[in-house]
Amino acid sequence: MAITMTEQAAKHVSNFITKRGKGVGLRLGVRTSGCSGMAYTLEFADEIGADDLQFESHGVKVLIDAKSLAYLDGTELDYTREGLNEGFKFNNPNVKNACGCGESFNV
Amino acid sequence: MALLQIAEPGMSAAPHQHRLAVGIDLGTTNSLVATVRSALAVVLNDEHGRSLLPSVVRYHADGVDVGCHAQQKQAMDPQNTIVSVKRFMGRGLSDIADAAHMPYRFVDQPGMVQISTLAGVKSPVEVSAEILKVLRQRAEKALGGELVGAVITVPAYFDDAQRQATKDAARLAGINVLRLLNEPTAAAVAYGLDNGAEGVYAVFDLGGGTFDISILKLSRGVFEVLSTNGDSALGGDDFDHRIYCWILEQAGLSGLSHQDTRLLQTHARAAKEVLTEHEEAPITAVLSTGEMVDLKLTTGVFAEITRSLVSKTLAPTRKALRDAGLSVEEVKGVVMVGGSTRMPIIQHAVGEFFGQEPLNNLDPDKVVALGAAIQANVLAGNRGEDEWLLLDVIPLSLGLETMGGLVEKVIPRNSTIPAARAQEFTTYKDGQTAMSIHVVQGERELVSDCRALAKFELRGIPPMVAGAARIRVTFQVDADGLLSVTAREQSTGVESSVTVKPSYGLSDEQITQMLQASQAYAKDDMMARALQEARVEGGRLIEAVEAALAEDGRLLKEGEGERIAVRIDALRAAIAGDDHRLVTQALETLNRATESFAARRMDASVNKALTGHKLEELES
Numbered sequence: 158m159a160i161t162m163t164e165q166a167a168k169h170v171s172n173f174i175t176k177r178g179k180g181v182g183l184r185l186g187v188r189t190s191g192c193s194g195m196a197y198t199l200e201f202a203d204e205i206g207a208d209d210l211q212f213e214s215h216g217v218k219v220l221i222d223a224k225s226l227a228y229l230d231g232t233e234l235d236y237t238r239e240g241l242n243e244g245f246k247f248n249n250p251n252v253k254n255a256c257g258c259g260e261s262f263n264v
Numbered sequence: 265m266a267l268l269q270i271a272e273p274g275m276s277a278a279p280h281q282h283r284l285a286v287g288i289d290l291g292t293t294n295s296l297v298a299t300v301r302s303a304l305a306v307v308l309n310d311e312h313g314r315s316l317l318p319s320v321v322r323y324h325a326d327g328v329d330v331g332c333h334a335q336q337k338q339a340m341d342p343q344n345t346i347v348s349v350k351r352f353m354g355r356g357l358s359d360i361a362d363a364a365h366m367p368y369r370f371v372d373q374p375g376m377v378q379i380s381t382l383a384g385v386k387s388p389v390e391v392s393a394e395i396l397k398v399l400r401q402r403a404e405k406a407l408g409g410e411l412v413g414a415v416i417t418v419p420a421y422f423d424d425a426q427r428q429a430t431k432d433a434a435r436l437a438g439i440n441v442l443r444l445l446n447e448p449t450a451a452a453v454a455y456g457l458d459n460g461a462e463g464v465y466a467v468f469d470l471g472g473g474t475f476d477i478s479i480l481k482l483s484r485g486v487f488e489v490l491s492t493n494g495d496s497a498l499g500g501d502d503f504d505h506r507i508y509c510w511i512l513e514q515a516g517l518s519g520l521s522h523q524d525t526r527l528l529q530t531h532a533r534a535a536k537e538v539l540t541e542h543e544e545a546p547i548t549a550v551l552s553t554g555e556m557v558d559l560k561l562t563t564g565v566f567a568e569i570t571r572s573l574v575s576k577t578l579a580p581t582r583k584a585l586r587d588a589g590l591s592v593e594e595v596k597g598v599v600m601v602g603g604s605t606r607m608p609i610i611q612h613a614v615g616e617f618f619g620q621e622p623l624n625n626l627d628p629d630k631v632v633a634l635g636a637a638i639q640a641n642v643l644a645g646n647r648g649e650d651e652w653l654l655l656d657v658i659p660l661s662l663g664l665e666t667m668g669g670l671v672e673k674v675i676p677r678n679s680t681i682p683a684a685r686a687q688e689f690t691t692y693k694d695g696q697t698a699m700s701i702h703v704v705q706g707e708r709e710l711v712s713d714c715r716a717l718a719k720f721e722l723r724g725i726p727p728m729v730a731g732a733a734r735i736r737v738t739f740q741v742d743a744d745g746l747l748s749v750t751a752r753e754q755s756t757g758v759e760s761s762v763t764v765k766p767s768y769g770l771s772d773e774q775i776t777q778m779l780q781a782s783q784a785y786a787k788d789d790m791m792a793r794a795l796q797e798a799r800v801e802g803g804r805l806i807e808a809v810e811a812a813l814a815e816d817g818r819l820l821k822e823g824e825g826e827r828i829a830v831r832i833d834a835l836r837a838a839i840a841g842d843d844h845r846l847v848t849q850a851l852e853t854l855n856r857a858t859e860s861f862a863a864r865r866m867d868a869s870v871n872k873a874l875t876g877h878k879l880e881e882l883e884s
């Protein structure tokens with residue numbers, strides 16, 4: 158069971174946290190919503206909860222709750238640029254269907 | 265798949281519901297758009313990596329160009345290439361001092377000037393909307409979705425009409441304006457001053473062609489603009505020009521072609537930029553005539569040739585401080601804005617003036633847009649509850665006209681919005697049944713010195729003795745800075761109100777309404793003038809008749825004196841009224857009543873003059 162981050166993604170996350178001035182790491186999660194059932198959440202983490210599972214990738218702490226991990230296990234978080242847009246991308250091996258834009262999915 | 269950004273804890277958006285918001289610096293020379301991405305404010309670049317969009321719009325046969333493309337054609341097609349349109353926003357032709365020296369074909373419209381182009385007559389609002397459209401497209405491409413809204417910055421000294429014009433331009437460009445933010449305030453926000461210590465800050469903004477100095481006071485999370493000053497014709501371009509003149513002088517050049525002038529201007533600008541980092545800048549160019557220019561500009565020479573320009577920025581700065589009633593020592597921090605503040609001579613002069621190092625670690629070209637983006641991010645709901653919400657203040661006092669053309673301020677400047685204030689007024693004449701409410705904006709005491717915003721009438725006031733009626737006038741400014749005014753007679757509840765949309769031509773409907781309004785007022789004005797003239801004339805006649813009666817009362821026939829006295833009283837009564845026709849009538853009646861008396865006086869004085877003289881004497 159693991160969540161990983163590409164070096165590119167880790168670099169951006171630590172940069173954002175530094176500029177933001179606070180935060181212990183990155184919180185990944187899944188919640189039920191969206192056109193294909195599930196949606197990713199990506200937030201700054203200001204504290205580590207008692208139930209949080211922790212992973213570390215290129216020096217950046219990734220926090221996730223156990224329920225979400227079931228949907229995200231093996232996911233690699235990447236940071237890419239598409240035209241003028243840039244941001245994070247979930248490479249999730251569990252996904253069977255995703256909506257056209259990829260913001261929500263089911264497994 | 266869609267690219268995600270990191271949200272604040274607990275603030276993740278539902279899929280397809282990202283609250284994308286941007287800050288836009290709609291500048292005189294250049295415009296920018298910025299956003300907050302994963303907690304970081306960044307300026308969004310175009311496909312070529314350029315962040316600055318020249319605020320230049322060119323209308324041609326096949327459409328519209330905005331930015332660099334338009335700028336390149338400026339010299340070739342000046343009539344249709346509109347630069348610095350910001351100067352025309354919300355302004356009438358008479359407000360534009362140097363209109364005669366501009367290449368545009370201006371069309372004088374009530375409210376706001378328009379420009380005739382190849383693509384038809386365009387208002388400054390439409391031209392600005394073209395710039396905003398390009399920025400909006402850039403933002404939507406960069407953020408991968410539709411914007412929920414934008415914070416757009418405006419100069420602190422913009423009045424209501426200019427602010428409304430800016431909002432209308434945004435609406436025309438399909439942008440929802442979350443808020444207009446004062447440029448100096450945005451710069452202060454970018455530096456995080458709003459989270460810091462309360463106190464007074466100076467924002468020194470030297471752009472390409474304009475200079476603004478603002479003194480801000482931060483208290484309880486609100487920035488107040490204490491004073492502003494500046495020079496609308498001073499900027500980096502003037503420094504370039506000084507170098508250009510120096511080159512001509514040093515190289516002994518004159519009578520250059522357009523092309524060579526442009527070439528040397530470009531070199532002058534490049535040299536200025538080199539001097540930001542280096543002690544000297546080489547200037548080498550070959551003119552179309554084959555002449556060689558090979559010079560070296562040192563920082564020392566540059567400082568010398570631009571000394572007067574630097575001091576031209578300090579004079580308004582001193583004045584702004586004086587207007588705010590502050591001394592230099594009371595300024596807690598100085599924020600540098602505008603590309604021209606990169607010049608070490610400016611940094612040095614400002615540092616010396618304020619006795620402290622100015623804040624300059626953010627890119628001075630971008631700082632306003634970044635601050636606007638931070639504010640937009642908060643307003644779009646992307647921050648936690650503990651986050652501040654910067655409040656806006658009213659830039660100029662709002663009030664109404666009272667007797668004698670004086671202004672009664674109802675909402676003083678720097679009140680935070682939304683705001684509502686009420687004040688009671690009364691009638692000044694017995695039986696007065698209507699009251700005209702004239703809403704004005706400005707700091708001056710006389711109505712004629714303030715900007716007129718709206719005029720409306722409260723009718724149906726029950727006739728009472730003067731001073732008995734109680735009319736409550738309420739001014740309300742919503743979060744967008746839009747003003748509505750309501751007048752209500754307290755005993756009967758009759759009410760009248762107006763929402764102030766400052767006057768200028770945007771839609772045809774508005775133009776029509778405005779024309780009608782101005783015609784209605786034109787008639788009022790004409791009547792008022794006629795009345796005033798009749799009153800003066802009547803007063804003069806009464807004076808003349810009374811003087812004649814005193815002098816030649818013995819010439820009156822029986823009962824004539826009484827008849828004239830009655831007519832004089834009637835004329836006096838008419839003068840006290842407000843119908844110019846009644847005054848004219850009474851005037852004529854009095855004239856007729858005194859006709860024979862006047863004839864007798866004339867005969868008497870002629871007789872008197874002739875008595876005792878011989879005919880020969882008179883003829884000679």
